Amino acid sequence: MKENLVKIATYQFSSEAQIFKGRLEAEEIKVYMADQYTIDTDPLVSNAIGGVKLFVAAEDEARAKEVLEELSEYSLDDQGHQLHCPNCDSTKIDYFTNVNDVKSFLAFIFNFLLFGLYPIYTKYEYRCEDCKTKFNLE
Numbered sequence: 001m002k003e004n005l006v007k008i009a010t011y012q013f014s015s016e017a018q019i020f021k022g023r024l025e026a027e028e029i030k031v032y033m034a035d036q037y038t039i040d041t042d043p044l045v046s047n048a049i050g051g052v053k054l055f056v057a058a059e060d061e062a063r064a065k066e067v068l069e070e071l072s073e074y075s076l077d078d079q080g081h082q083l084h085c086p087n088c089d090s091t092k093i094d095y096f097t098n099v100n101d102v103k104s105f106l107a108f109i110f111n112f113l114l115f116g117l118y119p120i121y122t123k124y125e126y127r128c129e130d131c132k133t134k135f136n137l138e
Contacts, residue, residue, distance in 0.1 A: 004058040005032060008065055010051040012096070014040050017052040020068060027067050029060045044108075077137065085128035085135075092129035 011017040014036035021031045032055040039046045046052075056064045077083055083093040125134045 005055040006058050006061045007053050007055050008061060009054045009068060011054075012039075012046050012051050013043065014052045017054055020071065021054060023071060024054070024056070024064055024067055027063070029056055029064050029067070031056055031064075083126060083137075085131060085133055087133040088128060088131040090128050090130040093126050094129060095124060095126055 009017075009020060011020070014033070017033055017036060021033060024031045034053040034055065035049055036052045038049060039052055082091045084091055085093060125136055127134050
């Protein structure tokens with residue numbers, strides 16, 4: 001019997017995806033992951049291939065999304081107040097890592113050529129889930 005699978009989430013790193021996969025499995029939802037081994041082998045290709053993807057059976061989609069939503073606490077400032085998007089005033093703000101800027105590339109080239117290391121400079125940003133605006137707190 002062939003199941004119809006639905007993609008419910010994507011994550012930049014497999015460690016993030018494993019956490020959410022474990023939570024869904026605790027709710028007895030069967031979860032399939034895609035591209036985790038590729039990204040574990042070379043984390044720099046995560047953006048290029050769309051990250052690690054979580055899939056569930058179509059009949060479990062609504063329940064799985066509910067579980068993920070209750071786990072997704074949106075970002076708060078240092079005083080515990082919800083952050084607001086500077087563009088649309090939404091409170092659905094996530095904190096995420098970003099490795100696709102010039103500093104990341106230069107850090108990689110410098111360290112790889114000079115020391116033979118494979119470092120990744122990561123930049124942390126906030127992103128509005130409604131309008132996709134990226135910003136930092138000032």
